[in-house]
Structure formats: structure tokens, C-alpha cells
Amino acid sequence: MTQAVLTIIVILAILLSLHLFIIVWLLWQQRYAKQKANQDHPAYLVVYASQSGHAESWAKHTAEQLRLIDHHTAIRNIQELSITDLTQHQRILWVVSTYGEGDAPDAAQSFVHRILSQSLDLSHLSFAVLALGDQRYANFCQFGKTLEQWLLKQQAQALFSTVCVDQLNSRDLEQWLLGLEQLTTTQFSALSIEKEHVELRFAHRQCLNTGSTGDAIYKIQLIPEQDLVWSSGDILEIQCENNTADIQNFLVAQQQEDAVDFIPQLRRLNLRKLPPRASLLFAEWITQFESLAQREYSIASLPENGLIELVVRQQQSESGLGLGSGWLTVGLEQDQLLQANIRHNPSFHLSHDERPLILIGNGTGIAGLVAHLRQREHWGYKKNWLIFGERQQQFDHLYQTEIRYWQQHGFLDQVDYAFSRDQAEKVYVQDCLRTQSVQLQTWIAQGAAIYVCGSLQGMASGVDHVLKEILGHEHVEQLKQEQRYQRDVY
Template structure:
């Protein structure tokens, strides 16, 4: 920051307002811009160069990396890419999509985009505006732009990396030049991301070295030094595994308390806990039996040799069926039925199939002869599961709490389960589990403790709001807290009921609205409660309240979003377009945040 003596007071105030809240990469870009202005003046120009000319010159000498991330994976890949290019002396900036000024797109010369796809082919929340702009008629022609796109997705969904595919195609349509093929990474991200990074870094080296000019700067990245990472998790002790649903509930929801003693891990409310699960012995044996394979057979993949059983137990996905595996199995089984599911016009049937069957079901219903080597290569690597943290360290110190729904059901009379929930539910107190912290900076409490907070979290979506209320209580926040919670039945599914009642009594919670959908003839969900409280809700928001939504992305989050749009129209007198802009503005201000999955 410049000292006040270098600038007139009014100019210094403007500069302070300009830089307030900017991330380090944006500040570094401004530094480069002002350096360009200074160079223009030192060269004897009578006036500083036009902003557009300076920006274009600067843009021609830099790589811009834009990422869109729902759970933090795209952010991690983008920052890794920026760190690698920065270490090579390349002028690089990395920006979250909602921090990228789309007006700059027309001046970009080298742009890399790392974009995740969530749910049914939708962009992450931080990229809605960017994707909408790029898809609109307002997007400029881009004949000067060279670009590459890396998509992150989940092949258990039919629309795999759909958003990245759309962006890649749209940039080409706008006249930009693709410098590397679209990368589509499954949950085993590094398998695709690392070769994509290697190739695009080589392109950037050539492009930026050619355009390099005196005074070009490097934006250094300073990632947090962390002993515990996704790749090197901490083996933590489970302190408590307790059911928080009643005996009559059709759900098995658990409250887990995990020790962080000695880990040096810390987190903030809104962050997630990553857990590396282990496949159940019963499922591993069932797969081996169905394929008549030897558990002890050695299998080598990428110069790593393990027994087949070890691969299946700790390193391969068995509970989620993916489209690539289905395609490989259909060919081996010579199954016309499976091959028909993979046709372009069978989207709905494929979606239903992937959503209702697991790997073991396909192996039994459509027999095929797999080798141990072929099976391990075809299966997707096992990845960690992310859970919204249900505690504040201000309240629980060296612990982290989770609210976990155990996924268990029957298919054709046989038990099926989710890998991580089954793993965690089976743990006894004193057992160890591998964990790490995944930061979620988009889902943070307001820095101003006097701001009101509206929290909408049905089911296990309640987890981060338990953390929010604990944090606000410990901080003595003067802002009001309003919670909307829903589940099937009051008597058996009211998660943390005594805690919320105590919070109301102590003044840590100001409002609590409940929606128990099956306790009456007509189903009532949280979005219905929002509409019932529309006038007060709108007043809170217009008064500066922050709105948070956590839970199911495919139904609940969409219904809540529509309810908020309707409230803006009915209470604010806005038309449809204005209501959408109102909600978009709240999101841009960080006052409408979602943690959905």
C-alpha cells in the first residue's frame, strides 16, 4: 500500500476503495497495470496511455487462469497450474470466475479455464454469471484469443463435464483459437489434469516468452504450507458415533466427533472435511466371486504393484457405476441391452440405470470375463468424500464434527450402501480414519457480525449451520440468526432438536421455521415456509442479511432458488428479469451462498 504522502488525500481514498477486498492475484495485476502507466510516462509521453491500450499490452504478456469450483477441486488444480507457470517466470494471474471482469475478455490473449460440472450438467455457483455471459449475445468476438479448457466432472452422471464442453465449443464459435484439446477429468482428477497441465504450460512458455517485454512481472503464489493434505491425510481418532434420528425414522443419520489433537489442522465454519473411505469386505468379496478372480493376484498399474484385493479395497470405486466402465463392460459382455443404453437418444434411460444400479448389479446381470489387470484399469480410482463441517473450533477446540446420512438400501433383495457413509457408520469410538480439510471460501459467515444471517438447510444440510450458530455465539455477534430446517417427521427426524431449542432460549437463534413434510396430508418443504414468511424474509434481505443454502442440489436448492425469485417479485415488485438480477447481485456480493451437492 502506498503511503498517504505520495498521493492527494482524495486519490488515496479512491485507491483504498479500489484495492479493498481484492485477492493477491488481482493486486498483482493492478501493480503490472500501474507499472505500464509509469513506463509510458518515463518514456516521455505527454499523457498516460489509454487504459484499453495498456490493458491490451499487459494482457498480451500474461496468462489468465479462470476457474469455477463447487467443492474446491477446480480451485486446487487452477492454483497448482498458476504456481507451476509462475515458477517458470511466466506472468500469470488466477481468478475465480465470479471475480473475473468479463469486460476484460476482449483483451485477453492467453486464457486457460478450469471448470467443474455439478449435478445434472450445471455450472458451479461461482461461475453462473461467467457462463451466462459467455453464452449470451453480449460475448465479444475473440479472434485474438488463444485458449484451453479443462473440465472436472463425475462420470456417474450422464452429462460428464458438460459445462466445460459448452465453454470450449463457445470460445471456438467466438473465433478464439484452441491451443490444446479439451481435457475431461473424472474424479481421479490428476490422471487427466497433470498431462493437460504439462501440455498447456509448454504452450504458455512459447507464447509468453515470445511476447515478453522489459518490465514484465511474475505473480508469485504463496500456497499455504500444510503438512496434512488430500494426498497426505491425517489419521484421526473417532471420539463419538451417535445416531441423531429416532428409532421410528426411515433414515439413519449420525453425529460424528473426530479428534484433531496433534494434527495442527484448523478450519472455519463453511469448510468441508475430506474422508478417505475403505470399501467393505463383503462388497469386495462379492465382486471377486462374481468375476471368479483371485484376491491375491498381483496387479501393476503405473509401476505400482498391489494385490487385487488391496486395489479393490482401498483404491478403486465399487459403489458408483460410471458410464466409461459401463461402455467397457458392454463390449466385453457383448450385451445389446447395455450398448443401447449408451446411445445418444437413451439419455433418460442411462440416467435411471446409473442412478439405481451399482457395479455388482451389472456384473451379476450381464456376465463378462474380466482379467484382474483389465478390471483395475477400467474401474475409477476411489476418491475422498467431502462432508460439510458441523462445528466451530471456537466451541469444540481440537475436534471436528460431522452430520452423516448413512446411505443404505435394498436392490433386488440384496443390501447396497454408499462407500463413505458405510465406512464411517461402521467405525467404533477409538477407530482411526484418514481426513483432511477442504476450504470453502465462498461459504463464509459475514465479516460484519452485526449482519443478519438466514440459513436454509433441510436434512443433513443443517450441518454447516450448527457451525455457524456456534461461531456467532462465541463471537458475540449482534446480528440475528434465522434457521429454516426440514425433514420427514418431527418426532424422529428433528436433528439436534435440543440444541436448537437451547439456542432459541439463549438468544443464539432468533427465528426457527420447521417443515416436516410427512406429518400432514400435504407435503410441506422448506421452500413453502420461505413463501409463508415472504414479507419478513424480504425485509431481512433488503436490510443486509446474508442468505445461505445447504443440501440437495438437484431438487431442494432449485426449489429454494425459485422461491426466492418469487419473493422478490411479490414483495419487491420486481419483474422476472429484475428478480433474477436481484438474486445475481446478492450472489456477487457474497450475500447469497450455496453449499449444495
């Protein structure tokens, strides 16, 4: 073999080795790029839009279940979602709540304005929607339905039908689980959120607006049977019960006066909505009854006060007082125990700093505002401004003594009232805001945060309109993004 032939063989061997090296390197790069794409754009993206925390909790539970199948599953707040996310992800699961009369949660308003107003090509995208709502409102689960309609219009494909949930009803939520199980061919555990149920002893009730032309408003005080921790802005979820008189009337109507053994079982069953009885025995029939719902109330006190204080307005319905308001303002007997749990509400918590605070509300919304003022007093922060509305100063001046105390001790820099029925032309809290527009702009420029608590219709919507009128729409959206505009309205 000549030297020239050896040289050629060596060169060919080197070229072959180089070629193999390039092939291996390209295959490795392709695999790395695929892995990186999977990491950047996980198999499932779970997006939540939450107002009170329920949607966020269920989204987190959904993501945890999916990570058992695919660890690339990610979760994101809807206010952080971009058009790039929508165009590059293949499968998105949405867990969204509806706020008030069909509105998107505050955190989703930016998404609505930035993205839902656009037309996109989402033909690559598959989705499913878990919509949380309350059938007591006219536009039940409307934001979830609006989101579904928009996605379909952008040519996205539904993985399964949108699941609408009424007040976290377990049967409704089972449909979401079933859809996920069929989608993934995997058994899912129940997405139950463990709640720390506590016993509270009824201590005191007091009507705060005797003589008012409006429905009676009561201060309710409950003593915990154990040490509890909560923050101002948190919610007490009460398990409604039937009082003894209602149960006895029901037994008489069913000709079961002697069935006293059933009284404990009947306490938490809905006696206002009876299923067909047909030929069922009484004991069998009552197993078909729905359980009574829970009701939510803002906590007006702090743990340091040693009690839980609520502000409850009596609600009237065709069958009498409302479940929650009737139970708390009439049904509870002295020292009687009731079941409840505290729901933390981080979207309405205060920041522990000296920034100025503007508190706006009406009616029973005073509970959330009083809790924040008590917290600010406890921290020693004095730059606070209260704007509050009710009907008549003579009868509806709620928490007048406490407000006067905070004024006298420097914890309320300014108080503005809107007693709507005290003059010929009605005045509301949004009118106070408009009158004080210069001061509002000054406080906002100083870094003030705005907290609104009370009725959604009229008050909260009016306040939102005036804020945008004075500060501008973009500035108000910026305040929301900075968590300087928080609402707990109903």
C-alpha cells in the same frame, strides 16, 4: 566559408539532431507501448470458476507454472471477467467446475447472464478448458463443455481438446499437463495440491432418525490424533476403506482365504469394480485395481468442541451401502483410525460481524447450518433465523435439543420447519420462505446474509427460485456478488 554557409550548416545540424531525437523518441514510445500492452494483456490469462475451491486451486497452480515461462501471466475470477478481457487477450486458459446437474458455479452465474448470452467476434482468441466434474452426475462437466461450445461458436480456436476431470482424477489431470507441455514446449511439474493428511479415531455413532421412512441418518464423532484448525463451513474429505468383512468375503470369492498378508493392501482398493484377471497371479492382478475414492462431508463442529462431528445419510447402491456412508455408519470399528484431510471452503465461511444470518437447508445439510450456529454462538451474534426441512417431525427432527437450546438462550431469533410428510400437502423450505416473504425482505434490507446447505435438487433450486420471485433476479445476483448469498449444496 562564408557566414551564410556556416549558418545553413548549423541549422541543418540542428534539424538533423531534432529529426534523430524524434526517431529515437518514437522508437522508445513504440517499445514502451508494446511493453505496456504486454503488461495490460499478458501472454496467458488464466480464468477460474470455482464453487468449492478446487478449480481456483488448480488455476493458481497453472498460473504459477506459466509464470516460469512468461511472468506476465495473470489469473482472474470469472465473475470479474469483462467483454474487454475477451476481445483484447490473445490466449485464455479456463479452469472451471460444474455444480450439481450441469450448472455453472454460483460465482459464474453473472458471467453466464452477461456474456454467454452474447455473440462476439473472438477470432483472435486461442483457448483451452480444464473442466472439473463428477461422473456420478448426469451432465458430467457440462459447464466446461458449454463454455467450449460458446467459444468455438464465437470463432475462437482451441489450443488443445477440453480436458474433463472426474473427481480430480490424477490420470485426467495429467492430460491437462500434457496439453500445457506440448503448447509451451516446457516440462511442467505435477499440479498436486499438498494436503495435510490427518488421523482420526472413531469415537461414536448415533442414528438420528430411528423409525423414519427415509434412509438412516447418523451423527458420527471422530477424535483427532493431533491439534487441528478449521472454520465453520469447512469440509472433511474421508479416505474410504473396505471393512474387514468385505475383504474377507472378497478373498473367499477369489479362493484366496489364506492370503491375509494382502489385507492391508486391499483396504483401499475398489473391490466393487474388478479389472480383467486373465492369467495374472493374484498379487499381480490386484495392482491393476483402482483406489477407493474420497468422500466429502460438512463438519458440524468447531475446534473448540474437541472433535469432528459429521452428519451422514446412508446411501444405497446396487452393490450395497455407498462407499463413504457404509464405511462411516457400519464399517468403522470402535477406536479404529481413519485417514482424512480438512478442505477449507472459503466460499461458505461466515463474516465475523453482527449482520443478520438466514440459514436454510434440509437433510444432512443440517451439519453446515449447525456449525454456523455454533460459530455465531461462540462470537456472541444472536440475530439468526433457521429454516429447515425433513420428512416427519416425530422421527426426523435433527438436532432438536441443540436448536431448542439456541432458542432459549437467544441465539435463534426465529425457527421455521418444513416437515413435508406431516400433512396431506407436502411443505418444503421454499414454501416457508414464500410464507415469510415480508420478513425475508426486512432482514435483507437490514443487511442479512443467506447460507443454504443441503440437497441441490428440489431444495436449493426451489429456494433459489423463490428468492428471485420475492427479491427479484437482479437483487439475488447482487447478493451473490456481495457474498451475501452462499451455498454448499450437493
